[in-house]
Structures are given as structure tokens and as C-alpha cells.
Amino acid sequence: SCHYTDKVKRYTPYIEKPITSITLPDDCEPYIPAIASNWVNQYELTQNELISNKVLWSESRSLLIFPYLGETDQTLLGWQGRYFGDNPKHPKWFTKGYIKDFIKVVNLDKAKQTDTIVYVEDIVSAIKVGRIYGCVPVFGSFIPRTHSIRLGKLGITKFLCWLDPDKFREAHKFAKEINDMGYKSYVVESDKDPKDYSTDNIKLMLDKFR
Numbered sequence: 001s002c003h004y005t006d007k008v009k010r011y012t013p014y015i016e017k018p019i020t021s022i023t024l025p026d027d028c029e030p031y032i033p034a035i036a037s038n039w040v041n042q043y044e045l046t047q048n049e050l051i052s053n054k055v056l057w058s059e060s061r062s063l064l065i066f067p068y069l070g071e072t073d074q075t076l077l078g079w080q081g082r083y084f085g086d087n088p089k090h091p092k093w094f095t096k097g098y099i100k101d102f103i104k105v106v107n108l109d110k111a112k113q114t115d116t117i118v119y120v121e122d123i124v125s126a127i128k129v130g131r132i133y134g135c136v137p138v139f140g141s142f143i144p145r146t147h148s149i150r151l152g153k154l155g156i157t158k159f160l161c162w163l164d165p166d167k168f169r170e171a172h173k174f175a176k177e178i179n180d181m182g183y184k185s186y187v188v189e190s191d192k193d194p195k196d197y198s199t200d201n202i203k204l205m206l207d208k209f210r
Contacts, residue, residue, distance in 0.1 A: 022076050022097045025058035028065060032057060035084045036064045043124050043195050053127060061085075061094075066123050068099055077102050080123065080139075099139050103147055106130030106137075108154075116158040117151055118188070118206065119143050119174075121167075125194035129162070132203050141167045143174040148181060160209055162188035 032040060032050065036057065040050070056065040063081030070077055078097020083090050106126045111117050111134020118135045120126050126137035134156075136147065141163050148159055159178050161171040171187045178185035186209050188194075194202065 022078055024056065024065065024067065024076065024079060025061050025063070027060050028056040028058050030054075030056055032064070033059075033084075035062075036082070039064070039082070039084070043128065044198070045124070045127060049127050053123075063094060068097070068102055068104055095139070100142070100144070101146075103136055103150060105151075106135045108134060110134045111151075112155055114158075114210075115156055116160065116209075117156050118160040118162055119147075120162050120194050121164055122193075122195065125162075128195050128197070128199065129202055129206070131199050133160075133206055141170050143178075145177065145181070148178050148183060152181075152183060156183075158184040158186075158209070160186050160188050160206065162190070162194050164193045165189075165191060 030051070032055070054067050054069070056067065057063070058065055058081065061081065062085030063083055065079050065081045067079040068077050069075065076097075078095065078099040080096075080099070081094045083092055083094060104123075104126070105111060105117070107130040110130075110132070114133065116133055118129050118133050120129055120135060120137055121141055122139070123137045126135045129135040136151070138144070138147070143161065151159075159175070161175045161178075163171040168187065168189055175185040175187045188205060188209070190197070190205065197205070
């Protein structure tokens with residue numbers, strides 16, 4: 001297990017005292033215990049990625065927490081926790097706040113540079129894809145029209161829909177909907193979830209749509 005560097009603690013007051021009604025568990029800290037670090041390492045997430053995404057651990061809840069903050073004022077809008085406790089009935093993921101309307105862009109600079117956004121289902125896939133392309137997790141398999149409209153206003157003209165393998169039909173439906181809105185849109189089909197691929201393989205799979 002590992003504690004982050006001291007500089008990480010600078011952000012914790014912002015999310016432990018939010019000005020909204022959404023709150024984190026009281027015992028959150030920027031720390032990954034061994035039980036969760038094996039899972040983190042499985043997806044090759046780096047310490048810098050954990051820091052920049054402000055990932056926290058709640059010992060009392062056995063949750064590895066991904067907070068979602070407002071872009072401008074750092075208000076806590078919601079969070080998701082991956083459960084590592086021993087209760088088999090506890091859901092694997094726990095969500096607080098209505099995050100489906102929230103657009104989290106991983107690597108916005110790259111998105112603007114390439115005019116491209118990749119839609120994925122989950123935050124871990126978004127962090128990995130975001131190493132190469134601008135990426136937005138939709139927190140499920142539904143891609144809201146409003147996402148593409150809002151991102152289009154930032155100059156995004158191409159959308160790649162990379163949902164999990166069991167959602168190809170939905171991905172094609174959303175791609176057609178985005179095309180009908182006047183943007184370019186393509187479906188990335190793969191045998192595994194985006195987070196299960198190496199960075200090199202992700203790059204190979206996405207560069208063909210350039």
C-alpha cells in the first residue's frame with residue numbers, strides 16, 4: 001500500500017468541505033491499501049493519474065473513491081466508489097450524486113487539438129484512453145445527445161463510441177444519432193473493455209479513425 005506525496009493533500013479540503021449537499025465519507029484520504037492496489041495495478045494506472053484524478057480511500061466503507069469536481073470552482077458534484085469489502089451483496093460500484101449529466105473530459109487539451117472525443121462507459125477506461133485522446137466516461141452505456149451538443153460547442157467535430165463488447169448495438173445507434181446531428185461519429189468495436197487494453201493497443205485501435 002502507498003501514501004501519496006504531501007502535495008496531494010492540498011486538494012483534500014476542497015472536496016471534504018463541499019458547498020453542495022454531496023459529501024464524501026469522513027475518513028477519505030489519498031491512500032491506496034494493498035487490497036485495492038492490486039486492482040489499480042491490473043489496469044496499469046499510474047500514481048500521477050491517481051493524483052490528478054484525486055482518487056481516495058475510505059477505510060470505513062472499503063471504497064476506492066473517484067470524486068467528480070466542477071471544472072471551474074472544484075465543487076464536489078458526485079463520486080463513485082469501487083467496493084473492496086467482504087460483503088458479497090454489496091454492489092461492486094457505488095455512486096453518489098447524479099453524475100450522468102456531468103461531462104468529465106479526460107485530456108481536454110488533446111480533445112481540442114484533435115477535435116475528437118472518445119466516449120467510454122467507465123472512469124478507468126476514460127483515464128487510460130485519455131492518455132492518447134480526449135475521453136469522456138458516460139457512466140453506463142447511454143450517451144446523452146446533450147453531451148455531443150455541449151462538446152460540439154468546444155469545437156469537437158468527431159466522436160468515437162467505444163462501449164463495452166456487449167453494447168455494440170447501442171454504440172451503433174448512438175453513432176448514427178451523432179452523425180444525424182452533423183458530426184462525424186464512428187464505433188470502436190473490440191473484444192474487451194477499453195480499460196483491459198495496453199496504451200499501445202488503445203493507440204493502434206483509435207489511430208485508424210484519424
